[in-house]
Amino acid sequence: MQILPVRLEMVLEQVRKACKDSSSGRIIDVGSDHGYLAVRCLEEELADYVICTDIHKAPAQRSANALIEAGFEEHADVYVTDGLKEVPLKAGDIVVIAGMGGLNIIDIISRALKDNGYGVMENVTFILQPQKSNDIVRNYLSKTGFVFEDESICYDRDIFYNCMRVVFRGISTTMTDEEACYGPVLLKRYKEGDKEVVEYFGHLNSLFEIRQRSNPVIRSALEQRKKNEG
Template identity: 30%
Template sequence: MTSWMISRRLQTIASFCPEGARVADIGSDHALLASYLIENKMASHVVAGELNEGPFQAAKKQIQSIGAEDRVSVRKGDGLAVLAPGEVDVICIAGMGGQLIVSILADGAEKLEGVNRLILQPNVGEELVRRWMQENGWQLTHETILEEDGIIYEILVADRGVPDTPYLGKERTEEELLRLGPFLWEEKSPVLTSKWMRERDKWRKVLEQLSRSEKEEAQERARQVEKELEWMDEVIACLRTDKP
Protein backbone atom coordinates (compact mmCIF):
# COMPACT_ATOMS: atom_id res chain seq x y z
CA MET A 1 0.00 0.00 0.00
CA THR A 2 1.42 3.35 -1.02
CA SER A 3 1.26 6.50 1.07
CA TRP A 4 -1.25 7.97 -1.35
CA MET A 5 -3.89 5.27 -1.67
CA ILE A 6 -7.12 7.12 -2.29
CA SER A 7 -10.69 6.57 -1.26
CA ARG A 8 -13.41 5.06 -3.41
CA ARG A 9 -14.98 8.51 -3.43
CA LEU A 10 -11.90 10.03 -5.07
CA GLN A 11 -11.51 7.08 -7.44
CA THR A 12 -15.10 7.64 -8.58
CA ILE A 13 -14.41 11.34 -9.15
CA ALA A 14 -11.31 10.40 -11.16
CA SER A 15 -13.35 8.03 -13.33
CA PHE A 16 -15.30 11.00 -14.71
CA CYS A 17 -12.16 12.80 -15.94
CA PRO A 18 -11.76 12.41 -19.72
CA GLU A 19 -8.50 10.69 -20.62
CA GLY A 20 -5.66 13.11 -21.19
CA ALA A 21 -7.54 16.12 -19.84
CA ARG A 22 -5.96 19.07 -18.10
CA VAL A 23 -7.54 19.01 -14.67
CA ALA A 24 -7.81 21.43 -11.76
CA ASP A 25 -8.51 20.06 -8.30
CA ILE A 26 -9.60 22.91 -6.05
CA GLY A 27 -9.07 22.10 -2.39
CA SER A 28 -6.87 19.17 -3.29
CA ASP A 29 -6.72 17.25 0.00
CA HIS A 30 -2.95 16.65 -0.04
CA ALA A 31 -3.00 16.29 -3.85
CA LEU A 32 -4.20 12.69 -3.61
CA LEU A 33 -6.55 12.96 -6.58
CA ALA A 34 -3.83 14.69 -8.61
CA SER A 35 -1.40 11.90 -7.77
CA TYR A 36 -3.89 9.24 -8.77
CA LEU A 37 -4.74 10.94 -12.08
CA ILE A 38 -1.08 11.33 -13.03
CA GLU A 39 0.16 7.95 -11.84
CA ASN A 40 -2.65 6.22 -13.75
CA LYS A 41 -2.07 8.38 -16.85
CA MET A 42 -5.65 9.65 -16.69
CA ALA A 43 -4.72 13.34 -16.94
CA SER A 44 -2.00 15.10 -18.89
CA HIS A 45 -1.57 17.86 -16.32
CA VAL A 46 -3.14 18.77 -12.98
CA VAL A 47 -3.34 22.03 -11.07
CA ALA A 48 -3.81 21.34 -7.34
CA GLY A 49 -5.12 24.39 -5.53
CA GLU A 50 -4.99 24.96 -1.78
CA LEU A 51 -6.09 27.98 0.24
CA ASN A 52 -4.06 27.48 3.44
CA GLU A 53 -0.33 27.09 3.97
CA GLY A 54 -0.42 23.72 5.77
CA PRO A 55 -2.37 21.82 3.08
CA PHE A 56 -0.39 23.67 0.39
CA GLN A 57 2.91 22.40 1.80
CA ALA A 58 1.48 18.89 2.27
CA ALA A 59 0.34 18.83 -1.35
CA LYS A 60 3.76 19.96 -2.59
CA LYS A 61 5.43 17.25 -0.53
CA GLN A 62 3.07 14.62 -1.92
CA ILE A 63 3.78 15.58 -5.54
CA GLN A 64 7.53 15.66 -4.88
CA SER A 65 7.30 12.18 -3.36
CA ILE A 66 6.03 10.75 -6.66
CA GLY A 67 8.34 12.85 -8.82
CA ALA A 68 5.51 14.56 -10.68
CA GLU A 69 6.49 18.22 -10.34
CA ASP A 70 6.56 18.55 -14.14
CA ARG A 71 2.96 17.31 -14.45
CA VAL A 72 1.31 18.70 -11.32
CA SER A 73 1.40 22.37 -10.39
CA VAL A 74 0.58 22.91 -6.71
CA ARG A 75 -0.63 26.45 -6.13
CA LYS A 76 -1.76 28.47 -3.14
CA GLY A 77 -4.80 30.69 -3.63
CA ASP A 78 -8.51 31.19 -3.09
CA GLY A 79 -10.74 29.01 -5.25
CA LEU A 80 -10.34 29.45 -8.99
CA ALA A 81 -7.87 32.31 -8.48
CA VAL A 82 -5.10 29.70 -8.89
CA LEU A 83 -6.09 29.25 -12.55
CA ALA A 84 -5.60 31.22 -15.72
CA PRO A 85 -8.50 31.34 -18.20
CA GLY A 86 -8.26 28.45 -20.67
CA GLU A 87 -5.66 26.60 -18.61
CA VAL A 88 -7.71 23.48 -17.83
CA ASP A 89 -10.47 21.39 -19.40
CA VAL A 90 -11.93 19.96 -16.20
CA ILE A 91 -12.48 21.39 -12.75
CA CYS A 92 -13.00 19.15 -9.71
CA ILE A 93 -14.23 20.54 -6.41
CA ALA A 94 -14.89 17.93 -3.76
CA GLY A 95 -15.46 17.68 -0.04
CA MET A 96 -16.99 21.11 0.56
CA GLY A 97 -20.49 22.35 1.25
CA GLY A 98 -22.68 23.09 -1.74
CA GLN A 99 -22.91 26.77 -0.90
CA LEU A 100 -19.12 27.09 -0.82
CA ILE A 101 -18.77 25.25 -4.14
CA VAL A 102 -21.31 27.59 -5.74
CA SER A 103 -19.48 30.62 -4.32
CA ILE A 104 -16.15 29.39 -5.70
CA LEU A 105 -17.65 28.92 -9.17
CA ALA A 106 -19.49 32.24 -9.10
CA ASP A 107 -16.50 34.22 -7.84
CA GLY A 108 -14.23 32.65 -10.44
CA ALA A 109 -16.67 32.73 -13.35
CA GLU A 110 -14.12 34.21 -15.75
CA LYS A 111 -11.81 31.25 -15.05
CA LEU A 112 -14.39 28.85 -16.49
CA GLU A 113 -13.42 29.93 -20.00
CA GLY A 114 -12.38 26.83 -21.94
CA VAL A 115 -13.57 24.46 -19.21
CA ASN A 116 -15.91 21.82 -20.61
CA ARG A 117 -16.56 19.63 -17.57
CA LEU A 118 -17.25 20.18 -13.88
CA ILE A 119 -16.98 17.31 -11.38
CA LEU A 120 -18.44 18.43 -8.07
CA GLN A 121 -18.90 16.54 -4.82
CA PRO A 122 -20.73 18.63 -2.23
CA ASN A 123 -20.89 17.25 1.29
CA VAL A 124 -24.25 18.98 1.76
CA GLY A 125 -26.39 21.29 -0.34
CA GLU A 126 -26.48 19.25 -3.54
CA GLU A 127 -29.64 21.09 -4.57
CA LEU A 128 -27.76 24.41 -4.55
CA VAL A 129 -25.12 22.98 -6.88
CA ARG A 130 -27.68 21.56 -9.33
CA ARG A 131 -29.53 24.87 -9.35
CA TRP A 132 -26.32 26.80 -10.06
CA MET A 133 -25.57 24.46 -12.96
CA GLN A 134 -29.02 24.98 -14.40
CA GLU A 135 -28.81 28.77 -14.10
CA ASN A 136 -25.33 29.03 -15.61
CA GLY A 137 -25.43 26.98 -18.78
CA TRP A 138 -24.17 23.66 -17.42
CA GLN A 139 -26.03 20.46 -18.22
CA LEU A 140 -25.98 17.78 -15.55
CA THR A 141 -24.85 14.66 -17.41
CA HIS A 142 -23.98 12.12 -14.71
CA GLU A 143 -24.73 11.57 -11.05
CA THR A 144 -23.66 8.86 -8.68
CA ILE A 145 -24.18 8.24 -4.99
CA LEU A 146 -22.03 6.05 -2.75
CA GLU A 147 -21.48 5.30 0.89
CA GLU A 148 -17.99 5.02 2.34
CA ASP A 149 -17.08 4.71 6.00
CA GLY A 150 -20.65 5.47 6.97
CA ILE A 151 -20.80 8.73 4.99
CA ILE A 152 -22.98 9.21 1.90
CA TYR A 153 -21.57 11.19 -1.01
CA GLU A 154 -23.17 12.49 -4.19
CA ILE A 155 -20.98 13.22 -7.20
CA LEU A 156 -22.40 15.55 -9.85
CA VAL A 157 -20.92 15.88 -13.33
CA ALA A 158 -21.86 18.65 -15.76
CA ASP A 159 -20.84 19.56 -19.30
CA ARG A 160 -21.70 22.64 -21.27
CA GLY A 161 -25.08 22.06 -22.86
CA VAL A 162 -28.82 22.52 -22.36
CA PRO A 163 -29.36 22.76 -18.59
CA ASP A 164 -33.05 21.78 -18.59
CA THR A 165 -32.52 18.48 -20.44
CA PRO A 166 -32.22 16.09 -17.45
CA TYR A 167 -35.35 17.50 -15.83
CA LEU A 168 -37.73 17.23 -18.79
CA GLY A 169 -40.42 14.56 -19.14
CA LYS A 170 -39.92 13.12 -15.67
CA GLU A 171 -42.52 11.91 -13.17
CA ARG A 172 -41.22 14.32 -10.55
CA THR A 173 -41.30 18.09 -10.73
CA GLU A 174 -38.18 20.06 -11.53
CA GLU A 175 -38.04 21.40 -7.97
CA GLU A 176 -38.17 17.87 -6.58
CA LEU A 177 -35.51 16.62 -8.98
CA LEU A 178 -33.18 19.46 -8.02
CA ARG A 179 -33.33 17.99 -4.52
CA LEU A 180 -33.36 14.31 -5.41
CA GLY A 181 -31.13 14.30 -8.48
CA PRO A 182 -32.76 13.36 -11.83
CA PHE A 183 -30.36 10.51 -12.59
CA LEU A 184 -30.25 9.30 -8.99
CA TRP A 185 -34.04 9.17 -8.98
CA GLU A 186 -34.07 7.07 -12.14
CA GLU A 187 -31.50 4.68 -10.70
CA LYS A 188 -33.19 4.41 -7.28
CA SER A 189 -30.09 3.10 -5.55
CA PRO A 190 -30.45 1.68 -2.03
CA VAL A 191 -27.91 4.32 -1.01
CA LEU A 192 -30.33 7.05 -2.11
CA THR A 193 -33.02 5.45 0.03
CA SER A 194 -30.61 5.40 2.96
CA LYS A 195 -29.81 9.08 2.45
CA TRP A 196 -33.43 10.14 2.59
CA MET A 197 -34.16 7.91 5.57
CA ARG A 198 -31.36 9.69 7.41
CA GLU A 199 -32.78 13.05 6.35
CA ARG A 200 -36.19 12.01 7.61
CA ASP A 201 -34.72 11.01 10.97
CA LYS A 202 -33.09 14.44 11.29
CA TRP A 203 -36.35 16.23 10.58
CA ARG A 204 -38.24 14.02 13.01
CA LYS A 205 -35.88 15.18 15.74
CA VAL A 206 -36.47 18.78 14.72
CA LEU A 207 -40.22 18.23 14.91
CA GLU A 208 -39.88 16.66 18.33
CA GLN A 209 -38.01 19.71 19.59
CA LEU A 210 -40.54 22.11 18.07
CA SER A 211 -43.44 20.23 19.61
CA ARG A 212 -42.13 21.06 23.06
CA SER A 213 -42.63 24.78 22.45
CA GLU A 214 -45.93 26.60 22.76
CA LYS A 215 -44.71 29.64 20.82
CA GLU A 216 -46.72 30.44 17.72
CA GLU A 217 -43.60 30.64 15.54
CA ALA A 218 -42.54 27.16 16.67
CA GLN A 219 -45.98 25.77 15.94
CA GLU A 220 -45.97 27.27 12.45
CA ARG A 221 -42.51 25.84 11.84
CA ALA A 222 -43.72 22.47 13.10
CA ARG A 223 -46.49 22.49 10.49
CA GLN A 224 -43.91 23.16 7.79
CA VAL A 225 -41.73 20.32 9.06
CA GLU A 226 -44.71 17.97 9.07
CA LYS A 227 -45.30 18.73 5.38
CA GLU A 228 -41.62 18.10 4.69
CA LEU A 229 -41.82 14.77 6.50
CA GLU A 230 -44.91 13.78 4.52
CA TRP A 231 -42.99 14.44 1.30
CA MET A 232 -40.00 12.43 2.52
CA ASP A 233 -42.23 9.54 3.54
CA GLU A 234 -43.72 9.46 0.04
CA VAL A 235 -40.28 9.68 -1.59
CA ILE A 236 -38.92 6.83 0.52
CA ALA A 237 -41.98 4.68 -0.21
CA CYS A 238 -41.42 5.20 -3.95
CA LEU A 239 -37.72 4.42 -3.69
CA ARG A 240 -38.50 1.17 -1.90
CA THR A 241 -41.24 -0.04 -4.20
CA ASP A 242 -40.65 1.57 -7.61
CA LYS A 243 -37.22 0.20 -8.46
CA PRO A 244 -36.19 -0.12 -12.12
Protein backbone atom coordinates (compact mmCIF):
# COMPACT_ATOMS: atom_id res chain seq x y z
CA MET A 1 0.00 0.00 0.00
CA GLN A 2 1.10 3.54 -0.74
CA ILE A 3 2.22 5.13 2.56
CA LEU A 4 0.71 8.57 3.19
CA PRO A 5 1.73 11.25 5.68
CA VAL A 6 -0.70 11.79 8.58
CA ARG A 7 -2.17 14.89 6.83
CA LEU A 8 -3.07 12.92 3.69
CA GLU A 9 -4.39 10.00 5.78
CA MET A 10 -6.84 12.53 7.23
CA VAL A 11 -7.85 13.60 3.70
CA LEU A 12 -8.17 9.94 2.64
CA GLU A 13 -10.48 9.24 5.58
CA GLN A 14 -12.81 11.99 4.32
CA VAL A 15 -12.69 10.39 0.84
CA ARG A 16 -13.67 7.04 2.40
CA LYS A 17 -16.65 8.71 4.11
CA ALA A 18 -17.70 10.51 0.89
CA CYS A 19 -17.49 7.28 -1.12
CA LYS A 20 -20.57 5.96 0.63
CA ASP A 21 -22.65 8.54 -1.33
CA SER A 22 -20.61 8.61 -4.56
CA SER A 23 -22.12 7.18 -7.72
CA SER A 24 -19.73 8.14 -10.53
CA GLY A 25 -16.78 6.11 -9.27
CA ARG A 26 -14.39 9.00 -10.00
CA ILE A 27 -12.05 10.76 -7.60
CA ILE A 28 -10.44 13.93 -8.92
CA ASP A 29 -7.29 15.12 -7.17
CA VAL A 30 -6.60 18.77 -8.04
CA GLY A 31 -2.96 19.72 -7.44
CA SER A 32 -1.99 16.06 -7.15
CA ASP A 33 1.81 16.66 -7.17
CA HIS A 34 3.31 13.23 -6.25
CA GLY A 35 0.03 11.38 -6.93
CA TYR A 36 0.20 9.37 -3.67
CA LEU A 37 -3.41 10.02 -2.72
CA ALA A 38 -4.70 8.93 -6.13
CA VAL A 39 -2.67 5.70 -5.98
CA ARG A 40 -3.97 4.91 -2.51
CA CYS A 41 -7.58 5.58 -3.55
CA LEU A 42 -7.24 3.03 -6.36
CA GLU A 43 -5.43 0.53 -4.12
CA GLU A 44 -8.32 0.72 -1.65
CA GLU A 45 -10.82 0.47 -4.53
CA LEU A 46 -12.49 3.69 -3.42
CA ALA A 47 -12.89 4.62 -7.10
CA ASP A 48 -12.83 2.90 -10.49
CA TYR A 49 -11.08 5.91 -11.97
CA VAL A 50 -8.93 8.79 -10.75
CA ILE A 51 -8.15 12.06 -12.47
CA CYS A 52 -5.12 14.04 -11.34
CA THR A 53 -4.57 17.63 -12.34
CA ASP A 54 -1.60 19.87 -11.67
CA ILE A 55 -0.83 23.31 -12.97
CA HIS A 56 2.83 22.39 -13.45
CA LYS A 57 4.28 19.77 -15.78
CA ALA A 58 6.84 18.24 -13.38
CA PRO A 59 4.37 17.36 -10.58
CA ALA A 60 1.84 16.09 -13.16
CA GLN A 61 4.59 13.81 -14.49
CA ARG A 62 5.30 12.63 -10.92
CA SER A 63 1.63 11.69 -10.54
CA ALA A 64 1.61 9.89 -13.90
CA ASN A 65 4.77 7.94 -12.96
CA ALA A 66 3.37 6.94 -9.56
CA LEU A 67 0.15 5.68 -11.17
CA ILE A 68 2.06 3.74 -13.88
CA GLU A 69 4.45 2.20 -11.29
CA ALA A 70 1.47 1.06 -9.23
CA GLY A 71 -0.06 -0.51 -12.37
CA PHE A 72 -3.03 1.85 -12.65
CA GLU A 73 -2.45 3.49 -16.05
CA GLU A 74 -5.77 2.08 -17.33
CA HIS A 75 -7.62 3.65 -14.42
CA ALA A 76 -6.26 7.17 -14.43
CA ASP A 77 -5.85 10.37 -16.41
CA VAL A 78 -3.39 13.12 -15.58
CA TYR A 79 -3.78 16.65 -16.93
CA VAL A 80 -1.50 19.65 -16.79
CA THR A 81 -4.15 22.30 -16.20
CA ASP A 82 -5.31 25.05 -13.88
CA GLY A 83 -7.68 23.58 -11.32
CA LEU A 84 -10.57 21.72 -12.98
CA LYS A 85 -10.27 23.55 -16.31
CA GLU A 86 -10.04 20.48 -18.56
CA VAL A 87 -12.30 18.32 -16.41
CA PRO A 88 -16.09 18.56 -16.79
CA LEU A 89 -17.57 17.25 -13.55
CA LYS A 90 -20.12 14.42 -13.35
CA ALA A 91 -22.74 13.78 -10.71
CA GLY A 92 -21.22 11.58 -8.01
CA ASP A 93 -17.64 12.84 -8.42
CA ILE A 94 -15.44 13.39 -5.39
CA VAL A 95 -13.07 16.34 -5.82
CA VAL A 96 -10.06 16.67 -3.51
CA ILE A 97 -8.14 19.95 -3.27
CA ALA A 98 -5.44 19.53 -0.62
CA GLY A 99 -2.24 21.25 0.40
CA MET A 100 -3.06 24.57 -1.29
CA GLY A 101 -3.71 28.09 -0.06
CA GLY A 102 -7.33 28.97 0.68
CA LEU A 103 -7.55 31.69 -1.98
CA ASN A 104 -6.35 29.27 -4.64
CA ILE A 105 -8.99 26.76 -3.52
CA ILE A 106 -11.71 29.43 -3.73
CA ASP A 107 -10.59 30.40 -7.22
CA ILE A 108 -10.73 26.76 -8.41
CA ILE A 109 -14.20 26.17 -6.92
CA SER A 110 -15.67 29.44 -8.28
CA ARG A 111 -14.56 28.55 -11.79
CA ALA A 112 -15.94 25.01 -11.40
CA LEU A 113 -19.30 26.52 -10.41
CA LYS A 114 -19.33 28.64 -13.58
CA ASP A 115 -18.20 25.80 -15.85
CA ASN A 116 -20.56 23.11 -14.50
CA GLY A 117 -24.31 23.48 -14.01
CA TYR A 118 -25.81 23.69 -10.53
CA GLY A 119 -27.46 20.29 -11.15
CA VAL A 120 -24.06 18.62 -11.44
CA MET A 121 -22.44 20.66 -8.67
CA GLU A 122 -25.17 19.62 -6.22
CA ASN A 123 -24.06 16.05 -6.69
CA VAL A 124 -20.31 16.52 -6.28
CA THR A 125 -18.51 16.24 -2.96
CA PHE A 126 -15.59 18.57 -2.31
CA ILE A 127 -12.87 17.62 0.16
CA LEU A 128 -10.74 20.64 0.97
CA GLN A 129 -7.55 20.88 2.98
CA PRO A 130 -6.43 24.53 2.93
CA GLN A 131 -2.96 25.35 4.20
CA LYS A 132 -4.13 28.80 5.30
CA SER A 133 -7.06 31.31 5.23
CA ASN A 134 -9.56 28.86 6.73
CA ASP A 135 -11.91 31.67 7.79
CA ILE A 136 -12.01 33.10 4.26
CA VAL A 137 -12.65 29.65 2.76
CA ARG A 138 -15.46 28.87 5.22
CA ASN A 139 -17.10 32.27 4.64
CA TYR A 140 -16.87 31.84 0.88
CA LEU A 141 -18.36 28.33 1.03
CA SER A 142 -21.35 29.29 3.18
CA LYS A 143 -22.09 32.47 1.20
CA THR A 144 -21.84 30.56 -2.09
CA GLY A 145 -24.28 27.87 -0.96
CA PHE A 146 -22.14 24.99 0.26
CA VAL A 147 -22.98 23.08 3.42
CA PHE A 148 -20.48 21.46 5.73
CA GLU A 149 -20.86 17.70 6.04
CA ASP A 150 -17.78 17.16 8.19
CA GLU A 151 -14.45 18.61 9.26
CA SER A 152 -11.48 16.75 10.67
CA ILE A 153 -8.15 17.77 12.16
CA CYS A 154 -4.77 16.12 12.59
CA TYR A 155 -1.35 16.87 14.01
CA ASP A 156 1.45 16.07 11.58
CA ARG A 157 5.12 16.86 12.24
CA ASP A 158 4.33 19.65 14.75
CA ILE A 159 1.63 21.29 12.62
CA PHE A 160 -2.16 21.13 12.94
CA TYR A 161 -4.10 20.62 9.71
CA ASN A 162 -7.83 20.55 9.01
CA CYS A 163 -9.93 19.04 6.25
CA MET A 164 -13.48 20.04 5.27
CA ARG A 165 -16.03 17.93 3.40
CA VAL A 166 -18.66 20.10 1.73
CA VAL A 167 -21.47 19.80 -0.80
CA PHE A 168 -23.17 22.49 -2.87
CA ARG A 169 -26.83 23.12 -2.06
CA GLY A 170 -27.24 26.57 -3.66
CA ILE A 171 -28.63 28.28 -0.56
CA SER A 172 -26.46 31.11 0.71
CA THR A 173 -25.96 31.33 4.48
CA THR A 174 -23.96 33.64 6.72
CA MET A 175 -21.43 32.50 9.30
CA THR A 176 -20.52 34.26 12.50
CA ASP A 177 -16.85 35.22 12.80
CA GLU A 178 -16.52 32.48 15.42
CA GLU A 179 -17.90 29.87 13.00
CA ALA A 180 -15.66 31.10 10.19
CA CYS A 181 -12.48 31.03 12.29
CA TYR A 182 -13.11 27.85 14.31
CA GLY A 183 -15.35 25.89 11.92
CA PRO A 184 -19.05 25.09 12.48
CA VAL A 185 -18.50 21.32 12.66
CA LEU A 186 -15.50 21.68 14.97
CA LEU A 187 -17.44 24.04 17.28
CA LYS A 188 -20.13 21.37 17.59
CA ARG A 189 -17.53 18.70 18.35
CA TYR A 190 -15.89 21.04 20.89
CA LYS A 191 -19.21 21.51 22.70
CA GLU A 192 -19.55 17.73 22.84
CA GLY A 193 -16.17 17.62 24.63
CA ASP A 194 -14.15 16.05 21.78
CA LYS A 195 -10.60 15.94 23.24
CA GLU A 196 -8.85 16.31 19.87
CA VAL A 197 -10.84 19.48 19.09
CA VAL A 198 -10.31 20.87 22.62
CA GLU A 199 -6.55 20.59 22.04
CA TYR A 200 -6.86 22.15 18.58
CA PHE A 201 -8.88 25.10 19.90
CA GLY A 202 -6.21 25.65 22.58
CA HIS A 203 -3.69 25.97 19.75
CA LEU A 204 -6.01 28.27 17.72
CA ASN A 205 -6.68 30.50 20.76
CA SER A 206 -2.93 31.10 21.29
CA LEU A 207 -2.47 31.79 17.57
CA PHE A 208 -5.49 34.12 17.40
CA GLU A 209 -4.33 36.09 20.48
CA ILE A 210 -1.35 37.22 18.38
CA ARG A 211 -3.18 37.62 15.05
CA GLN A 212 -6.15 39.53 16.48
CA ARG A 213 -4.02 42.68 16.78
CA SER A 214 -4.00 43.12 13.01
CA ASN A 215 -7.11 41.15 12.02
CA PRO A 216 -10.59 42.41 13.09
CA VAL A 217 -12.36 39.17 12.03
CA ILE A 218 -10.07 37.10 14.28
CA ARG A 219 -10.49 39.66 17.09
CA SER A 220 -14.27 39.37 16.85
CA ALA A 221 -14.10 35.53 16.64
CA LEU A 222 -11.94 35.39 19.74
CA GLU A 223 -14.33 37.69 21.63
CA GLN A 224 -17.34 35.56 20.59
CA ARG A 225 -15.49 32.38 21.62
CA LYS A 226 -14.61 33.77 25.06
CA LYS A 227 -18.21 34.94 25.54
CA ASN A 228 -19.67 31.58 24.51
CA GLU A 229 -17.19 29.78 26.72
CA GLY A 230 -18.61 31.75 29.64
